[in-house]
Amino acid sequence: MTRQVTARFGMYGLLAVVGLLGGLALGRPEMVAVGAPAVLILGIGLLSADLPTPRVSISADRERAIEGELIDLEILLSADRPVPHLFVSLHFPHGLVAQQIDPEQRTEGGPTIDLAAPLTGTERLIRLPVRCDRWGTYRTVVLKLFATDFFGLYRYELVTSQVIGLKVFPVEKLLAQLLEPVETQLGLGELLSRRRGGGLEFAELRSFTPGDDRRFINWRASARRRGLWVNEHHPDRNSDVVLLIDSSRSSRGTDEEILDLVVGAAASLASGHLGRRDRVGLIMLGGRLVWMRPRMASAQRYQILDALTESRMFRSPGATFVARVPYRALPAQALIVGVSPLLDPAAVAAFGELRGRGFDMALIEIASEELTPPPGNEAGRLARRIWLLERDRIRRRFTSSGVAMARWNPQDPLDYALGEVASLRRSMMRSGR
């Protein structure tokens, strides 16, 4: 701990010196009588000034939480001897907000919180409720321990950074509809395959051939047509969905807001597709290449959420080159769903390259122009028009190459954009593109 004198030390020092020396100079003992308590307080304070040695450790009651949830931080204070005037000041990273725990202590909630934590024994445990306001990985909390002596002449201070290792997952919104791939996989799922086979959904009628199961004979149709006819069904299959997330940093002021939207959309899509028993993979274009091959089950959901929460830590301008993505991360017949603001030219090139490789692709574009404030002058308006034209050109380039894409206005639910993409894909499939 470091030690520094307080303004109170200066106050008593002034009174002591002026009392003693003023008494001498004026020859008045009353001055000494007034200054004497200041001398005594300083003397006692200086002689008893002993550097306290408190220790602190912090842990969260769990390692993972969801946006908006409350967690408990446990702050364990210990020292070799009691420290009656001990205080803790915690500074949380953006996204974590401490809650008020004791109105009598004048503690107010916020990103920084000061607590009186008198250590009357050798150990004390404080539970501090903290609200997780924003998704992300929170590794450390900056903590300041400070103590004062009885007269408040000294202030002892220790600044330390404590590891908490907390991951806050984004809220997964329930989506009313999901995109369907052109081709399904062989695994069982909730998607109807375009092929015929064992399933529940009726596909068509055909004439009976030897070997057909008698349970599938449609007796009513057979009676009308004077021959045996059997029902054919679509098999229930699943699909491979690879979420292609553009988390690259742009130089715009709305950067964090866009990342929130991208990550929120990715989490909702992953959860929705995994719930439909699809195999879901992830490729994150950003400062660090993150890829996960498509898998099923809830473990995959947590791995995807883990990767998404870390996306803010490794961001940099310039998307990672997609050619570095291993082949097995992009299985054949997989549906690639891209979520991007299309602001980074490298990301745009990456999406174009994937489409060029022949992947079935859909793209949800974050309408970043809705997030930027309107320009205030003529030059700004002209620049914005050029920028919008450029974005329009990118959109048309993707659409003409067979990528169904839709703009997602952040004010609207993601379902709107998904519905638009789904409708475009249907019309594209009908027209054979």
Add this chain to the structure above:
Amino acid sequence: MSLFLAVALIVYPALAPSSLRGLFVFVGIVGVGALVVAVVAAAPGLVGLGLLILFLEYGVSLITAEELDWGAPVYGAALLLLGEVVYSLAARHRVESTAGEGLRTIVVVVLAVGSGFLVLGVVAIPLPHGGLVQALGAGGAAALVLGLASLARART
């Protein structure tokens, strides 16, 4: 309470039979003004300055006094009490400002009254070789200031 103390500390020196009463009141108001600024600006560093001005007002008022002022310990206690109250107000944004406030204030007042009357009591005892005692007192005061200064230097 702080307002009452401040007024009392301004008025008390001005009660001395002196032609400079107006000046005393003016200096006292300046001192209290410094304390008000310390509270408003949340600057505890200014509290010492305010107390110093009030203390100097009292010191100057003593120059023309002929008898020992037995009210000095009470004045000293009031001065330190005002200092503690104003300091807590000026440092209100710090969580440590109110820690142990009650007990500390009581100890300060008791120390102020006790040590003040002790000093005056010792002074009131008639002693032979008055010059020698005065020299010893001056030397003791200087040694005390130097001792405190060296102790403070070692502990900061």
